Amino acid sequence: MITKRPRGTNDLLPAQTSRWQWVEEMVRKTSSSYGYQEIRTPMFEHTELFERGIGEATDIVEKEMYTFSDRGDRSITLRPEGTAPVVRAFLENKLYAQPLPAKLFYMGPMFRYERPQAGRYRQHTQFGVEALGSADPALDLEMITLPISVYQACGLEGFSVNINSIGCPQCRPAYREVLLQALRSVEDELCGSCRSRMERNPLRVLDCKVPNCRAATANVPAMVESLCGDCGDHFSVLTTLLDRLDIAYVNNPRLVRGFDYYTKTVFELTVPSLGAQDAVGGGGRYDGLVEECGGPSLPGVGFAVGIERLLLALEQQGNQDFPQSRLDGFVVHFGGATKSEAVALVHELRRSGLQIEMDYQDRSLKAQMKAANRLGVRWVAILGGDEWERRVLNVRWMDEGSASEVSLDRAAEVLLRAKEEQD
RNA sequence: GUGGGUAUAGCUCAGUAGGUUAGAGCGCCAGGUUGUGGCCCUGGAGGCCGCCGGUUCAAAUCCGGUUACUCACCCCA
Secondary structure, eight states, rough: TTSOOOOOOOOOOHHHHHHHHHHHHHHHHHOOOOOOOEOOOOOOEEEHHHHHHOOTTHIIIIIOOOOEEEEESOEEOSSOOSSSHHHHHHHTTGGGGGSSSEEEEEEEEEOOOOBTTTTTTTEEEEEEEESSSOOOOHHHHHHHHHHHHHHHTTTTOOOOEEEEOOOTTTTHHHHHHHHHHHHTGGGGOOHHHHHHHHHHHHGGGGGGGOEEEEHHHTTOOOOOOOOOOHHHHHHHHHHHHHHHHTTTOEEEETTOOSSSEEEEEEEEOGGGGEEEEEEEEEEEEOOOOHHHHHSSSOOOEEEEEEHHHHHHHHHHTTOOOOOOOOOOEEEOOOSSSHHHHHHHHHHHHHHTTOOEOOOSSSSHHHHHHHHHHTTTTTTEEEEOOOHHHHEEEEEEEEETTEEEEEGGHHHHHHHHHHHHHHH
């Protein structure tokens, strides 16, 4: 059906776009105050970038990508996430030759072929930040404090911060063995999917939500206890910094993220009241990704925030902080001769900087007044034959219910001043 | 991909012992006031009862299938 949007997509109607624009403004302001600059990459990339970058064995690559062949027989994929494309652009444009770290942010649609549910869509919008070329834990810290600053700028309440470290290629294999051994001893208490996960990616068993699995794995050793010296130091510097800034967080040894490229720090920001899909932001460090993508051996760290989920949480909390735009005035005419005069007046008022609306259907005075009332204008200027002859406007101030006459020649000036006085 | 719920007017929803022209509130349009909004009153427009098939003299209502929406699983923003 041509009047039906594809599953998992959304139309943003005028009633919602002012809130969106306001959130986008908070995102841009906050990002630049942290020294990040916007980068815009294509909405599609060569499929290989995501296969290599995110990892062949991840859910995204295995079953969630919008992949198709273009007319030149190239395999193309609508981007399912933002980090790999940013890394690609960083390498292609040789940004590593400029002062490091490169501090970049992006905002735009991402695509994943999933069954939609509350807070999950096939096209959704992510705001993300990447810092490339430095291993400093102070940047890991920024990846947590920056989204928090965005939330606070938007007035979001009730979110919590979970952090963990999943080590690096030096220490993770050893932990994997330790974990696997511990899991084997409780294997028959685990659910079916956990048993199959054990061999492929035992870390995933840790974030299974099945109560029995959680109970069975309650006492398995945590990754943080097996970190190598470098990873351990990195993590403790980060937690020290978080404490120093009085950022409340939860050490969550079960936090494991679904992308292969993460190393060391991983974190998630959640709003529990959102329901099943409660992560409004998440990210981590990816010290091997740049090299994996064919670039120099440079570390990186980043995060992404789901704008739809943020908006969902704000609406749920009844947040009305965004500016509601209000039309200044409505020009009423009586059709016939006054119509063209009204059109000219509307044009002049708009050019003077006022937001003006009028009737386009030659409706009755009453209907026009009603329409103006619904639009919520400050005033209605009536231009009938009577007024036109006397070169005046009959201005009705809608909030007060009062009326006054304004000379037609000075209308723009007077109405503009009235607006400035009210603001 | 799997499971549950739902599908009647623009919106929110009534409407099953199957039975004339399928209803309400809100919204929209018009009139009540041939030049003054909100409140009130009156009238009007607007429905393939998701779609296909079956049962029946008769289906919005019962049965089967299908599609869409929705919530959840998996996983993620």
